Amino acid sequence: MKLFHGTNIDFDNIDLKMSKPNKDFGQGFYLSDTRQQAEELAMARVELRNRLIVCYNYEFTN
Template identity: 40%
Template sequence: MIVYHGSNQHVEKPDVKHSLRNLDFGSGFYVTTVKEQAEKWAKRRADLLSEKLQMIEFF
C-alpha cells in the first residue's frame, strides 16, 4: 500500500514526536492513500506559512 504525506518540509521518515497535539485526530503522522489530498494539504500549509516549498512524500 502506498500512502502520501503532504508537508511544507522534507520528511525522511515518519516521526510522531514532531506532530501537533490539537489536530482533528490528536497527535500522529497523518497520511492518505489519495495523492491529490496530500498535494492539497502541502499547498495549504505552504500558503499559510508563505512558503513556496511543497513536498509530497510517499511511503
C-alpha cells in the first residue's frame, strides 16, 4: 500500500510536535492514498516550486 504526504518541509523523521493542533481530526501526521490529493494539499501550503510529496510503502503481513 502506498501512502502520500504533501508538504513544503523536507524531513527525515515524523515529529508530531511539528503538526498543528487544530486540524480536522486533531493533531497528527496526515496521509492520503492518492498522490493527487497530497499534491493539492502541498500546493495549498506553498508555491509550486517548493512542494514535496513523500511516499511511504507499507506491507501488511499476517
